[in-house]
Each structure stands twice: as structure tokens, then as C-alpha cells.
Amino acid sequence: MDLSGKHIVLGLTGGIACYKAAELCRALIKQGATVQVVMTEAAAQFITPVTMQALSNRPVFDSQWDARERNNMPHINLSREADAILIAPCSADFIAKLLHGRADDLLSLMCLARPIDSVPLLIAPAMNREMWAHPATQRNLAQLQADGATLLGVGSGFQACGETGDGRMLEPQELLEDVIAFFQPKVLAGQRVVVSAGPTFEAIDPVRGITNLSSGKMGFAIARAAREAGADVTLVAGPVSQPTPRGVQRVDVRSAKNMHAALVEYAQAATIFVATAAVADWRPAQASDQKIKKDGSGNAPVLSFVENVDILSEIAHSPRATSGELFCVGFAAESHDLLAHATAKRARKGVPLLVGNIGPATFGQDDNALLLVDAHGAQELPHNSKLALARQLVAEIAKRQRAAH
Ligand code: CTP
Numbered sequence: 382m383d384l385s386g387k388h389i390v391l392g393l394t395g396g397i398a399c400y401k402a403a404e405l406c407r408a409l410i411k412q413g414a415t416v417q418v419v420m421t422e423a424a425a426q427f428i429t430p431v432t433m434q435a436l437s438n439r440p441v442f443d444s445q446w447d448a449r450e451r452n453n454m455p456h457i458n459l460s461r462e463a464d465a466i467l468i469a470p471c472s473a474d475f476i477a478k479l480l481h482g483r484a485d486d487l488l489s490l491m492c493l494a495r496p497i498d499s500v501p502l503l504i505a506p507a508m509n510r511e512m513w514a515h516p517a518t519q520r521n522l523a524q525l526q527a528d529g530a531t532l533l534g535v536g537s538g539f540q541a542c543g544e545t546g547d548g549r550m551l552e553p554q555e556l557l558e559d560v561i562a563f564f565q566p567k568v569l570a571g572q573r574v575v576v577s578a579g580p581t582f583e584a585i586d587p588v589r590g591i592t593n594l595s596s597g598k599m600g601f602a603i604a605r606a607a608r609e610a611g612a613d614v615t616l617v618a619g620p621v622s623q624p625t626p627r628g629v630q631r632v633d634v635r636s637a638k639n640m641h642a643a644l645v646e647y648a649q650a651a652t653i654f655v656a657t658a659a660v661a662d663w664r665p666a667q668a669s670d671q672k673i674k675k676d677g678s679g680n681a682p683v684l685s686f687v688e689n690v691d692i693l694s695e696i697a698h699s700p701r702a703t704s705g706e707l708f709c710v711g712f713a714a715e716s717h718d719l720l721a722h723a724t725a726k727r728a729r730k731g732v733p734l735l736v737g738n739i740g741p742a743t744f745g746q747d748d749n750a751l752l753l754v755d756a757h758g759a760q761e762l763p764h765n766s767k768l769a770l771a772r773q774l775v776a777e778i779a780k781r782q783r784a785a786h
Pocket of ligand 1: 577637656657658659660661662689690691692693694710711712713714726730
């Protein structure tokens with residue numbers, strides 16, 4: 382569970398998005414966090430403390446005059462035990478209040494009293510689009526960030542008031558991903574990472590083609606982990622049905638040729654390239670413009686193939702890669718003799734780090750095991766979920782990239 386051991390104070394302020402805070406509370410707990418809910422008087426107009434108590438399994442705090450606390454100082458006690466304070470929803474009024482350091486209710490008092498260096502404040506705003514766009518709100522948010530708060534952004538779309546635009550609170554699952562990402566070490570801060578993922582599709586005719594069983598899960602997990610680690614991430618994906626990780630720029634491609642063009646373009650500005658895509662080695666020499674029909678003779682058409690360009694090898698041998706500006710990581714999906722094949726492939730592709738895995742055992746699965754082969758030898762990352770492995774791999778890549786500089 383991604384939030385095991387984390388204690389989150391979830392603050393609710395007045396806004397219709399309070400209904401989403403109920404689901405957020407559940408989602409945080411499902412990922413292993415303990416959640417202490419603190420509500421303003423306005424929040425209690427939208428959702429009852431009873432609901433939030435039932436979901437968090439803890440009494441809700443809503444007053445700075447709470448005799449349940451021995452010292453009658455809930456603002457001190459609650460903030461000292463938190464790993465983070467998350468205000469979701471955070472109203473325009475509450476943002477203004479935080480900005481001025483006002484402290485006339487428990488939640489604002491607690492935010493002001495929090496140890497600023499050890500208890501981060503995360504803000505999930507929720508308001509009407511005009512309130513969001515107002516210079517006062519934007520000015521306040523800029524200053525709040527300058528004061529050390531983390532702004533989680535807003536969604537766009539239909540609003541409870543009937544208008545459409547920016548200012549909706551992010552969905553509970555999006556906020557959950559952001560909170561999980563917040564706690565990951567920022568080992569790739571400032572890096573620009575390009576990841577290739579999924580299979581490619583090589584057309585035979587307008588309705589048929591050749592592809593493979595790659596699900597893209599490992600590449601998508603690496604893109605997510607790199608983003609969580611603070612990198613700016615572009616994910617070049619073949620035809621897969623995976624959801625795009627939060628904050629990742631996704632570029633969809635189909636054939637190896639499309640993937641090649643996209644990767645060459647994005648690699649130009651990248652500092653790290655991770656090639657997880659199962660690029661087709663060959664494509665039909667001539668894709669037919671029209672659907673190939675049975676001719677009734679009983680004979681199948683004979684296809685001839687040409688080899689696709691080896692994208693990883695080409696990029697790994699480019700001047701930016703050989704000069705050390707671009708750190709390239711290859712993958713090898715093998716069926717046997719992993720170490721020997723991965724070692725040979727690392728040399729052939731010209732990459733500093735080659736990651737081997739057993740292809741048939743991992744395609745489409747949620748877990749995997751990896752073997753990292755570099756100039757110093759091999760290192761195993763034992764069986765785990767693809768996301769956990771992706772996070773470990775990102776840390777290993779960061780270490781090696783730093784050492785290579
Ligand atoms: N790769 C690539 N472009 C290709 C083929 C592969 O960028 N045309 C990348 C993959 O993304 C992966 C690595 O190269 O990171 C290994 O791919 P693989 O298909 O296993 O290697 P091959 O060179 O095809 O070796 P073999 O067929 O012998 O396994």
C-alpha cells in the first residue's frame with residue numbers, strides 16, 4: 382500500500398465538492414493511511430461530520446474549543462502528528478484566509494500552527510470558474526505557493542452552478558495519485574524523461590496487421606514513477622488501453638515507423654530515455670492500400686517483410702547519448718538465459734543499462750522481476766508489482782545517471 386504509515390489530516394472547507402472528500406477519505410485509507418478529518422463550519426453545511434467520522438473511523442474535529450483534548454489545544458496536537466495536511470476541498474475564502482495567516486477557526490489555526498518545515502500543506506481548490514479566474518484568487522494562490530504550500534491543481538468541466546470551466550476539485554483518484562506522488566523521493570527533479578511503451582502495429586492492409594502481446598504496463602509504470610520522482614515525462618505509446626499516468630505527456634503512435642519518428646523528436650530534449658516498447662522487428666514490405674480478398678483458389682497470400690529500424694540502438698549511438706547528455710536504458714524480454722542474453726544485448730544496443738525480464742511470464746501481468754545489467758555486473762530486483770519495480774528502477778537509473786556525469 383502506497384500510503385502505509387502515513388497520517389494525513391484531511392481538512393474540509395465549504396463547497397459542494399465536499400461530497401468528493403468522502404470518497405477521497407476512503408481512498409487514502411485503502412492505501413494504508415490513517416486520516417484525521419477536520420471540518421470548518423461551512424463544510425458541515427455540505428456533508429455531516431457523522432459521515433466523515435464513519436469513513437475515517439475517528440471523531441471529526443471542528444472547533445478550536447474542543448474539551449476532548451487534555452490541553453484543549455487541538456490545533457497543536459493534530460498538526461504535530463500529521464505527515465501532511467490536505468485541504469480538499471479548499472474554498473476561495475479559505476485560500477484567502479490561509480494567505481493572511483488568519484486563525485479564527487480550528488482548520489486555519491492548525492494550518493498556521495503547523496511546523497512549516499516538517500508538515501507539508503497540500504491544497505485542492507474547488508470553486509466556480511469566475512472565482513477561480515479572479516485575479517485575487519490567482520494572486521493568493523501564487524503567494525500561498527511562495528509561502529510553501531503545494532497546489533494540487535483543479536479540474537475543468539461542468540460545475541454544480543451550471544457553468545462550465547476551470548475550478549472543479551480534482552477527482553478523488555487524481556488527488557490520491559497526487560498525494561502518493563508527493564511522498565515519493567524527488568530523485569529525478571529537473572530531468573526530462575522519455576519512455577517508449579507497448580507494442581507496435583504493422584499494417585498488412587487497412588484492416589489487418591501484425592502486433593504482439595505487450596500490454597504497456599511496465600512502461601506506463603515507469604512513466605508514472607519517473608513523474609512521481611519529479612521528472613518531466615513524455616510517454617510514447619503504441620496501441621494499448623492503459624490509462625495515462627497523472628502529469629505525463631502521452632504521445633500515441635501505431636507503427637514502428639511512427640514510434641521512431643516520435644522518439645527521435647522527443648529524445649532531442651531528453652536527459653533520460655527508457656525503451657520498454659516491444660517494437661516489431663519486421664513490417665510487411667508493402668502494406669496493401671485495399672483489403673486483401675480471398676481469391677477462392679485456397680492459396681494464402683505470401684507476405685514479405687523488411688526489418689524495422691532499431692530505435693534504441695540508433696538513439697543510444699547518437700552524439701547526445703555518447704557524450705553523456707542522454708542516458709539510455711534498454712529492456713530485453715527473453716524466454717531463457719536472461720543474464721547471457723541481457724549482457725549481449727546491452728553491448729549490441731550500446732546502452733549503459735539494460736533491464737532484462739522473462740517476456741512470456743510478464744506480458745500483461747501486474748507484476749514482474751527485473752535483472753539490471755550494467756558495466757559493473759548484474760543486480761536483481763526481485764518479484765514485485767510493476768509499479769514498485771518501476772520506482773526501484775527509477776532510483777537505480779537516477780543513481781547511475783548521476784554517476785555517469
Ligand atoms: N527496440 C527498439 N527498436 C526496435 C527493437 C527493439 O527500440 N526496432 C528496443 C526495445 O524497446 C528494447 C530493446 O530494444 O528496449 C530490446 O528489444 P528486443 O526486441 O528484445 O531486442 P532485439 O534487438 O530485437 O533482439 P532479439 O530479437 O534477438 O531478442
